[in-house]
Amino acid sequence: MTSDSHVPSSLSNQSPQPAHASLIPFGQRLADAVLAKKNPVCVGLDPRTSSLPESIRPGAKASFKEQADAFRVFCFEIIDTVHELVPIVKPQAAFFEELGPYGMDALAQVVRYATQRGVLVVMDAKRGDIGTTATAYANAYLGSGPEGSLAYSPWGADALTVNPFLGIDTLEPFTQRCHASGSGLFVLVKTSNPGSGFLQDVIDGTQQTSAGVSLSEKLASQVETLTASSRGTDGYGSIGAVVGATYPHQLAAMRERMPSAWILVPGYGAQGGSASDVKHGMDARGLGAIINSSRGIIFAQDNPKYRGTEWTDSVRNATLDMIDALTK
């Protein structure tokens, strides 16, 4: 395993240290990356054993370790293919967790490799808990600096998706860690699945200042407050939000409600969101939103349009097509 670092976890009990002067806040780093790559595409790393290219796919009786090795090879090749094209990648923790500790070790290697190749990483792990437990999750995932530095974490991501169900107080340990390590958050505000409205669209009927707004709107206002203080020269802070492409009308309203927040937009492509749906998330400079596609890019070889080439060429062509659709 690669993570035998010498940072004691007792550090997490200390109050956050000021960020090292060389640490640029995540919101600014993301703006720089989007401007440099001239597009907002986020490639989702969602490996599944049964969908891997034949040349990589392990046998039906493969152990967790063999599957985790295959995930690592697959993701490294994707990173090699897209690192000069896109600003950011998004590994889905669950698919690595399904393989147990071997999968979690592969996940750490994938994140480090992306960082080495100059691509930002948002870890899609949707963690959320209270107090010191939230601090432990933040320490686990947030911080892509070198070993031994305060900006180091075992999984080494630049940003993390977090679940706000337990309350706004539970986001504070995460935002503290962001401040100390130059990393960022994407708070779930409106997810892309068909049933997301069950809680998220509920209209607040309580007698208070937020009465009459939906839970998603209530959350969006909180995200704006949290991120405004870390706003960089390009106007965006380090605390962002997740708003699904499958609800374009809400995406436009959320953009207005959170003018300083980066929005991570899932649901493009395979889940039904189109380029015109997601453009509501971006400003005139092309900043303010990153648009994720997972299956549509990493398993592009399964699409008749891209079949017949090397699988990494399919990945490359699908990425270029998505960039074209979002920037033309």
Added chain:
Amino acid sequence: MTSDSHVPSSLSNQSPQPAHASLIPFGQRLADAVLAKKNPVCVGLDPRTSSLPESIRPGAKASFKEQADAFRVFCFEIIDTVHELVPIVKPQAAFFEELGPYGMDALAQVVRYATQRGVLVVMDAKRGDIGTTATAYANAYLGSGPEGSLAYSPWGADALTVNPFLGIDTLEPFTQRCHASGSGLFVLVKTSNPGSGFLQDVIDGTQQTSAGVSLSEKLASQVETLTASSRGTDGYGSIGAVVGATYPHQLAAMRERMPSAWILVPGYGAQGGSASDVKHGMDARGLGAIINSSRGIIFAQDNPKYRGTEWTDSVRNATLDMIDALTK
């Protein structure tokens, strides 16, 4: 590492298999365990390096691997101490995740050891996501059967805490896995932290059948629907709820709203909940709720009342005192 199993993850793409005839549903297994141990105590396994007993605590420069080894030793000793006293233990995934892949490996070993010693395990990981991603989390954590069986999972827990923020549709992959592997869920309904009301207490002002109830109540009704179909001979199903001890009035109301659901009650002891607060969760037979204490038991040696004895004796005495308070 211990989890080099030969169960391919492609299994997760198949429709759920019927549970093996020998698999007793989690709701029934928990009732059997509470009746056998004659108490509802759940011991929370929340190791922190800086709080470990001196005889186990690694040095300030300990690596993640050394800390993870210490967590394993600490939790094994606690399990040795409490396995004949209590029905269930609850490892907190975050504290193991903070140590990276080594921590996640220690976590798997702790769960297996508890299972070997005859104690049920609820993994407190508060996972939640959509579709195949939720299936991957379910496969990762739910299932304490032998390797190679459908009831096997790399982390091997009997039950898992899950976050319902993304919608009720996102619980289905978890309930399917419960059915296939004889495992259970505890859905977050009302958490114990001071800020839990921000979303959870919002009164639904939407024009629909659930208008006028709080989100927690809305969720509780859904949990009752989900669990009623798996109700065992003792009256409780395998899909439970988390309701904090710090809100005793709501606990009583939730008990009425979910008559078939096990309630996992955090917040006892260190967070302020008392024995009289949590009794609202249990029926006349002492079934229906499990009451968790973490710091109050595992770090009992820090309490003047238990100081001066071997640390495992402090753990034992604190456990016996809690059992006494809840059953007298």
